[in-house]
Amino acid sequence: MDKLAEREEPLTVGAVAKRCGVKVSTLHFYESKGLIKSSRNSGNQRRYNKQVLRRVSLIKAAQKMGITLTEIKEQLDTLNGKTAPSQQDWQRLSTHWAKSLNERIQRMERLRDYLSGCIGCGCLSMKACPLYNDNDKLATEGDGAILIDRAISRGPLT
Structure with missing residues (x-):
């Protein structure tokens, strides 16, 4: 994690849900499936790094393309522990998913x-x-x- 990310104020589950346009329960579900990660504060409340916003956006985009959560997780697991996918990561993931979608379309x-x-x-x-x-x-x-x-x-x- 870089120094800037360490200084950023973590986001509450409600803030992430609002910014990503999903329900809190969706974030809990994504977390239970290993798609996103949170930490806990001293009151045992979930807190998210701001980079999770891009990860949730990627998950939502992939789901809109018809990619299953299992397929999404398999690909996110290839990010070597990165919280947020980079543009290069997205290109690699989207190329992989495009092939899968073309096969499904056929x-x-x-x-x-x-x-x-x-x-x-x-x-x-x-x-x-x-x-x-x-x-x-x-x-x-x-x-x-x-x-x-x-x-x-x-x-x-x-």
Whole structure:
């Protein structure tokens, strides 16, 4: 921690919540998940370093992009103990998340394409339907919608 950060007055949980536009309970939740850290004053009240404001902002931005808290934590853990991510950190994190989002978008586009053509067709043609699972042969591969999962992760159903 640098000398300036040491001289700064720590922020209360209410002040951080207000400045970040989140509820106090959200900060408590983030802390319980290891996404942010606080210290305690002599009255056992949470106090935050001002750098937490940037960290919470990063968490909120990532969540708006559809990044899960688990994925956010995994990446924040790579910051080597830094409280606030730097611009370089954000570039690295956003590049990583952009790749993940592009993969997710591709899966969602494939699912969307199958919704109108196959899943919602109503043809009831068991001989032509790529979702038909004659005699439950796919039970050996696991539970759930195996063919749909396969289609959205790898491509065509057939």
